[in-house]
Amino acid sequence: MTLSLWSRIDIETSERRQHALDYQAEFLSKRITRQFLEQVNALKRLAAYWDHNGGFNKETWRKNAEELHKDFPNFKAIEWTDKNYVIQWIEPMAGNEQALGFNVAFNESRRRALDSARAQGDINSTPVITLQQGGQGVVVYVPISKGENFQGFIVGVFLVEQLLGSLISPREEEHFHVRVYEGDKLIFSNSATDVSPDITAAADWKPLQFSWRLSVQPKSGWLHNYSSPLPAFVMSAGTILSALLAWVCYLAMSLGRQRRSLLSANEALQSEVASRQEVEQTLSHVITHDALTGLPNRSFFQEDLAQAILRAQRANKYLAVMLVDLDQFKKINDTLTHSAGDQLVVALTKRFNTLLENEISIARAGGDEFMMLLENPESVDEVIAIANRIMACMKQPFTLNDEEVFITCSIGIAVYPEGGVSAEDLIRNADAALYRAKAAGRNGYHFYTTGMHAEALKRLELDRWLREAIERNELSLAFQPKVNLKTRDYTGAEVLLRWYRPEQGFISPAEFIPLAEETGLIKELGMWVVRRACQQLSEWRGTPLSHIRLAINLSAIQLEDKELVHKIDNLLREFDVPPRQLEFELTEEVFIQNIESNMAHLNELIKMGFRLSIDDFGVGYSSLAYLKHFPISCIKIDRSFVSQLETNADDRVIINAVIAMAHNLNLSVVAEGVETEAQAAYLQKQGCDEAQGYLFAKPLPPDQLYKLATSLRNGTSLQQG
Ligand SMILES: Nc1nc2c(ncn2[C@@H]2O[C@@H]3COP(=O)(O)O[C@H]4[C@@H](O)[C@H](n5cnc6c(=O)[nH]c(N)nc65)O[C@@H]4COP(=O)(O)O[C@H]3[C@H]2O)c(=O)[nH]1
CATH class of the missing domain: 3.20.20.450 (EAL domain)
Structure with a gap:
């Protein structure tokens, strides 16, 4: 019996492992698609901005493209290609000089993508090609307007190696050997040390016009997590169990005797435990909540956020973390005393509570900083609407020490999963976005983008x-x-x-x-x-x-x-x-x-x-x-x-x-x-x-x-x- 049980458990373990790997490949494909499209969407925004302004001069172009490149350093180049398919402006110039002035129509794959983007007035991309500036890459074309109004293209150039290398997270790098194929051609492979050859999973990767396929093989560290000690355990346990059975019978008899005497001691303990629980509850509220506002504190928020992330992951939904920081709090503390600062925080908490009701969890991180969590937003627009509501609720003055005081706030926002997949990352990234919002002149909000992470790391x-x-x-x-x-x-x-x-x-x-x-x-x-x-x-x-x-x-x-x-x-x-x-x-x-x-x-x-x-x-x-x-x-x-x-x-x-x-x-x-x-x-x-x-x-x-x-x-x- 022990033997057949052992063999069944072994088969189930292998199936579970394959299933987990299939899920990993699928998850990887979805995640990198989302991250890639985030970069493509930034190009679209630049094109829309160009269209809205009726064009750019070279300086405006350079500023906007430079900003975009700072946020998304994955772009090998961001280019402006005119109606005649000639590359006119490039950002950054260093390393891309050879492409300037190049007539893209001479390259067939590029011309096909350009023609199609122009005809349909919609984004289009090339397959993997040899770039003018060197290396294997893909090019994404965003046309500006259609028909008679057509003005040219905003273009994003990616080196395949760099793009895929950066989309694969360090954790995935550590655990999986990932290869990407275009048709039969291998176009990317990360480090292949310590790979198990007998288990593989595959998934399609088809954003825009790409038709790529991911192959994922686990490394030994990952396999170790999925190797179950159960079969070996069942074998040894089966043998030992029979020996123990006799011993247990003997124990059961003596335990019966002990149980009766314990029952009476237990009753006395019950009432002691009840009163302790009451004290513990009060104590835990004190530990997890802010004394001034009664709001949850930072560590409570972080735990709550970790749970919310698991829910979002299971339901494949978004969630947004918003850090709200007052712009002139120090001035109020300095000029109107600290008690006025406290009054302001309490009054603000009341406004937030009535404004946001149950749709958002609010915590106080300390000082003048609040943390908010919005689960399942339908779109980024919903997050923006809430940020605007938060800023609007400050427009009415606050009365502190009989004086009317006007304040504003800045908001940093990180959206799961692009803005981080753990509570710690999301909060840190929202903080980096908050820093940007402050640097951009305060009284505004800013979303976290991957470029900011690099900026925050550089500052650290x-x-x-x-x-x-x-x-x-x-x-x-x-x-x-x-x-x-x-x-x-x-x-x-x-x-x-x-x-x-x-x-x-x-x-x-x-x-x-x-x-x-x-x-x-x-x-x-x-x-x-x-x-x-x-x-x-x-x-x-x-x-x-x-x-x-x-x-x-x-x-x-x-x-x-x-x-x-x-x-x-x-x-x-x-x-x-x-x-x-x-x-x-x-x-x-x-x-x-x-x-x-x-x-x-x-x-x-x-x-x-x-x-x-x-x-x-x-x-x-x-x-x-x-x-x-x-x-x-x-x-x-x-x-x-x-x-x-x-x-x-x-x-x-x-x-x-x-x-x-x-x-x-x-x-x-x-x-x-x-x-x-x-x-x-x-x-x-x-x-x-x-x-x-x-x-x-x-x-x-x-x-x-x-x-x-x-x-x-x-x-x-x-x-x-
Ligand atoms: N708290 C603190 N801050 C420090 C210290 N050392 C430098 N800083 C800060 O850093 C700023 C820039 O210093 P810098 O690059 O040496 O730049 C210097 C100097 O190199 C630069 N400068 C001087 N003459 C010229 C000029 O003719 N043309 C240009 N373009 N720059 C000039 O202008 C800046 C003049 O200095 P500041 O206006 O004071 O601006 C200084 C100052 O605010 C320090 O020991 N303690």
Whole structure:
């Protein structure tokens, strides 16, 4: 009996395994179809946008195609092919140069696809062909309009290897050997290590005009998961079971005796358990819910989402995760106190609850961030409609501390399965989309696309590298001289941080400083800059640079550090540097946000003898009111005004007004980014005091600044102006 049972279980295990593999092949085919069509749909959107605008100029085309390529890096090229089938514009150009100007009609497969797309006014694609720019690929044509209105094609070019390689997920790569055939021709195969030859599944892949077939063979890791220990277990168990039977009979008799005595003890325990359960229920509500709003918290939401994903997977439905973040919450907390911030969160929760009723699960992720889950949306339009409803419900003001306050929100959206197949991925990707929505100017929503994942990973990587940068000795300082516009004497220098990572080369501060500000790492980096600048000043003692004044950039975030002034004071003492040799450049937001605490910090710095100046003046708030209240000595006109002054009358008006106003308030003015003699002459004529820019000197490493100072020793000096 044990033997026949063993053989039956073995057959069933093999059948189950084949069934699971068939399902995998089918699932893989559906999933990559969906992901591929997502990229094709992006092309269609670009074509519709072109049609709607009645065409693009080259710059608009480049911007749109570049954006699309950023979101979908799988495109080898995105092209504009005109009515005569000539490729006119390509994005990106690098690696695709050979295709520019190529008349596509010379290639028969391409011409057939083009003719058909044009005749039917609908998308069409080539089979696998040898691309003009090299490699085996497929080309997708989206015609713009039909008949007389036909204007040309938006074209997507894919390298087969790259396209299929990226559509297959790392998990599938690990577990399956996937081959793709067009007819009998093998067009793609991923790594084939450790493959079991005796089991295979196949599925069709036929999006657009493609007629491809997938063949999937499992690798040993996957097979291991499906190999059942049951047959072996049945064999051993059958033998052991008979021996145990006798032993069990004996136990049954003695257990009967024990059971009677346990019954009475059990009754007493029952009432104890009931009261504990009550406590546990209260406790579990506290652990899984937010105390302020009563909404589920992040971890509860994540568990709920994992269940919803299983339901969506079984029913082959979509679901959408939306992260909603208020745009001005910090400002409200800072200006109207934290309790006003709490009132706002509670009032908003009420609006969400009435607005969205039961169709959406809502949780509070903390602070001003809410998480929402919409199950089974019929289409993306339904998700968009809900995002619009959420934004619209904020249009009415909120009353906080008897004041009417208007707020807006940004929303990041990830849709299962394209936007992630696990709860963790969907939330992370919705967060990346939220970041995009914020970067695009706030008060809007953004959907996650695959390109964003790469962007988020890049930011994470950059953050990791930056955290190692100090220890790996990759940071240094550059010094850009400032000159007196009348005498052309050097008056000091601005300190600029430089980061050289051997594996990547120079990384621009414009890239890493905003990231460091966002993560708070700027506090550590900023102190490193002050330390290194003080150390440099002490090394220059007794040289022509002995008395140079250095201007250091200070971020608003650094002022949050209550110990900042104390730390700077300690560094001055350690290197014996007089405060008059340091100046701090602050951006306008310092004077607008956190006014009370910033004012206290700045007054302390002034008391210690430092000069303060406003950097990038004119690009931010440009509110003049704050200038009266803060102890500043200098305004730096942003280089965006200077660079256009020869051609833009508005910029000249702004520059003149800033100089006049600053002089009325007894402040000196420095112009940034002066590159031409004409700009310098204009600024001098308007009475601007100092200037900085490539015309005079680029930011220099310390030894070059030293050389410059030595060469000027007998003429111009680098000492305080
Ligand atoms: N096109 C042009 N550019 C010119 C010219 N003259 C100077 N520049 C560049 O303009 C930027 C001036 O610095 P910023 O406005 O303070 O803008 C700085 C500053 O906001 C930030 N940054 C750099 N170092 C630090 C630092 O140590 N701390 C903080 N908080 N921010 C820093 O990064 C920004 C960018 O720094 P950089 O890339 O070094 O770019 C520098 C400088 O290299 C010119 O004639 N033409």
